[in-house]
Amino acid sequence: MKKSITITQGLRSLFGTFDRNIRFLEKSFNVQIQTLDGNLEIVGDNGGVAAAEEILRGYSQLATDGIRLDNGEVESLLKIAVDDPTRSLREIASSLRTRAFGKKQVTPKSLNQRLYVEAIESHDIVFGVGPAGTGKTYLAVALALAALQNHTVSRIVLARPAVEAGERLGFLPGTLQEKVDPYLQPLYDALYDLSERDKVDRFLEKNVIEVAPIAFMRGRTLNESFVILDEAQNTTHEQMKMFLTRIGFNSKAVITGDITQIDLPSGKRSGLVEAIDVVSNIAGIAFVWFNEKDVVRHALVQEIIKAYEAYNLSRVLTGEGSHSQSVNGGNTGSGETPDHPVSPRRVHE
Numbered sequence: 001m002k003k004s005i006t007i008t009q010g011l012r013s014l015f016g017t018f019d020r021n022i023r024f025l026e027k028s029f030n031v032q033i034q035t036l037d038g039n040l041e042i043v044g045d046n047g048g049v050a051a052a053e054e055i056l057r058g059y060s061q062l063a064t065d066g067i068r069l070d071n072g073e074v075e076s077l078l079k080i081a082v083d084d085p086t087r088s089l090r091e092i093a094s095s096l097r098t099r100a101f102g103k104k105q106v107t108p109k110s111l112n113q114r115l116y117v118e119a120i121e122s123h124d125i126v127f128g129v130g131p132a133g134t135g136k137t138y139l140a141v142a143l144a145l146a147a148l149q150n151h152t153v154s155r156i157v158l159a160r161p162a163v164e165a166g167e168r169l170g171f172l173p174g175t176l177q178e179k180v181d182p183y184l185q186p187l188y189d190a191l192y193d194l195s196e197r198d199k200v201d202r203f204l205e206k207n208v209i210e211v212a213p214i215a216f217m218r219g220r221t222l223n224e225s226f227v228i229l230d231e232a233q234n235t236t237h238e239q240m241k242m243f244l245t246r247i248g249f250n251s252k253a254v255i256t257g258d259i260t261q262i263d264l265p266s267g268k269r270s271g272l273v274e275a276i277d278v279v280s281n282i283a284g285i286a287f288v289w290f291n292e293k294d295v296v297r298h299a300l301v302q303e304i305i306k307a308y309e310a311y312n313l314s315r316v317l318t319g320e321g322s323h324s325q326s327v328n329g330g331n332t333g334s335g336e337t338p339d340h341p342v343s344p345r346r347v348h349e
Contacts, residue, residue, distance in 0.1 A: 001043070001044065001045060001046045001049045001050075002041065002042065002043050002049070003041070003042045003049050003050075003053045004036070004039040004040065004041050004042075005039060005040045005042070005053065005056050005057060005060070006038065006039055006040075007035065007038055007039060007040055008060050008063065008064070009063070010059070010060055010062070010063020010064055011040070011056065011059060011060040011063065013063060013074075014056070014059050014063075014074060014078075016071060016074065016075070017071070021074060021075065021078055024075075024078055024079075024082075025052050025055065025056075025078065025082075026052075028052075028082045029044065029047075029048035029049075029051050029052045029082075030044055030045070030048050031043060031044030031045075031048045031049055031052050032044060033052065040056060042056075051085065055078065055081050055082075055089065058081075058088065058089035058090070059077075059089060061089075061090075062089055062090065062093055067090075067093055069093065072107060072109070073093075073107055075109070076107055076108060076109045076110065077089065077092055077093055079109065079110050079111070079293070080092050080108075080110060080111045080114060083110070083111040083293065084111050092114075106138075106139065106142045106194075108139070109135070109294075109296050110134075110293060110294040110296075112130075112134070112288060112289070112290050112291070112293075112294045113134075113135050113139060113290075113294060113296075115288050116128055116135075116136070116139060116288040116290075117139060117143065119286040119288050120139075120140065120143050120252070120254055121143070122286075123252075123284060123285065123286040124247070124251070124252055124253065124284060124285075125244070125247065125252075125253045125254075125255070125284065125285045125286070126252075126253070126254050126255070126285070126286045126287075126288065127232075127254075127255045127256075127257075127272075127275070127276070127285070127286070127287045127288070128140065128254065128255070128256045128257075128288050128290065129256075129257055129258070129259060129272070129276070129287065129288070129289055129290065130258060130289055130290025130291060130294065131258055131260065131290065131291070131292060131295065131305050132258055132261070132301075133295040133296060133301050133305075134290035134291075134294035134295055134296065135290075135294065135296050136256040136257075136290060137186065137187070137190055137228070137230050137256050138190050138193075138194075140228045140254040140256060141158070141187070141190040141191060141194060141228065142190075142194050143226075143254075144156045144158075144226040144228060144254075145191075145194055145195055147226045147252070148203075148208070148209075148226065152226075153224050153225055153226045153250070153251070153252065154208075154224040154225070155207070155208050155209065155210065155224070155225050155226075156203075156208070156209045156210070156225070156226050156227075156228075157209075157210045157212070157217075157222060157225050157226070157227045157228070158184070158187040158191075158209070158210065158211045158212075158227075158228050158230065159211075159212055159213065159214045159216070159217055159227070159228065159229050159230070159243070160184050160186075160187060160213060160214065160229070160230045160231050161213065161214050161231060161232075161234040161235050161239060162213045162214075162215070184211050184212070184213070186230065187211050187228075187230060188211060191209065191211075214229065214235060214239050214242075214243060215239070217242065217243060217246050218242055220246055221246060221248045222246050222247060222248050222251050223248035223249045223250060223251060224248075224249070224250045224251060225248070225251045225252075226251070226252050226254075227243075227246070227247065227251060227252070227253045227254070228253075228254045228255075228256070229243050229253070229254070229255045229256070230256050230257075231256070231257060231258075232255045232256060232257035232271065232272040232275075233257035233258055233259050233261060233262045233263075233270050233272045233273070234257075234262060234263050234264055234270070235270065235271035235272060236264070236268060236269075236270075236271050237269065237271050237274055238271075239271050240271025240272065240274065240275050241271070243255075244275070244279070255272070255275070257270075257272040259272060259273055259276075260308075260309075260312075292305040292306050292309075
């Protein structure tokens with residue numbers, strides 16, 4: 001099947017550097033797209049050609065209607081449109097509003113990231129589960145800073161279990177805070193990347209922003225707070241239950257983790273894995289599942305994640321086993337989205 005579309009000035013803005021966005025559509029729909037006499041010619045099977053044509057014509061209409069997107073927003077628009085063909089480009093474009101956080105502007109870059117942001121904005125407790133590099137923690141910290149700026153909450157609490165990631169660090173010198181800070185550094189990194197350093201330092205000094213190991217939360221009730229539990233796969237049953245019951249009035253909690261990277265001692269079941277089984281059917285709690293398509297780090301990271309998933313799955317199939325824990329409490333090395341009522345790319349309430 002072959003289709004031709006006139007290349008308008010607006011449509012030309014979709015091409016991207018070295019036509020990278022056109023190449024992305026070709027790969028996504030298994031079609032060939034080339035310029036010919038002022039037209040874009042799409043060649044491939046009927047379904048692929050029709051899907052690519054719909055996106056290209058939709059984008060041309062957005063440009064005609066005066067909707068302008070920067071390069072990053074165009075890439076995000078195309079990724080979401082490919083993953084969710086039920087939504088019109090206009091609807092997707094309207095949901096890709098850029099949020100300013102001090103020195104940074106943040107836009108969801110994939111369908112799951114958009115669902116995640118929407119879930120955090122509309123739910124009191126949200127679980128973001130998936131591989132590293134998918135923006136789970138970064139987006140949660142960004143939304144926490146926005147809530148603080150808008151006076152929706154009066155403080156931010158960032159927590160993490162202090163568990164060694166496959167290493168034995170031995171004795172660490174210094175005060176208690178100096179001992180645990182290395183475990184919490186990724187949270188500091190996100191704060192300093194999103195906001196001015198002096199402002200973050202003032203908030204930390206005044207305890208408006210608190211970064212602490214999860215053990216420090218025992219016995220507290222957090223009202224008017226935006227609370228983030230990072231690396232939740234390394235919590236125990238007791239820690240996860242304790243965290244989920246700390247939430248007070250006018251507060252919001254986001255729990256992030258990757259169930260394929262559990263560093264707990266052998267025989268200890270992950271609190272995150274257990275929580276997926278225990279609370280996933282409670283109304284008002286949302287789950288968003290991420291996968292390698294949501295990775296926003298170097299392009300090779302996606303390929304590395306897929307390679308490890310394939311390797312671990314082959315070990316399971318050949319009976320070699322794995323050290324990772326499944327959502328049903330057994331062992332699995334697949335890294336696949338678990339067989340669970342909360343499906344990939346969906347928010348479950």
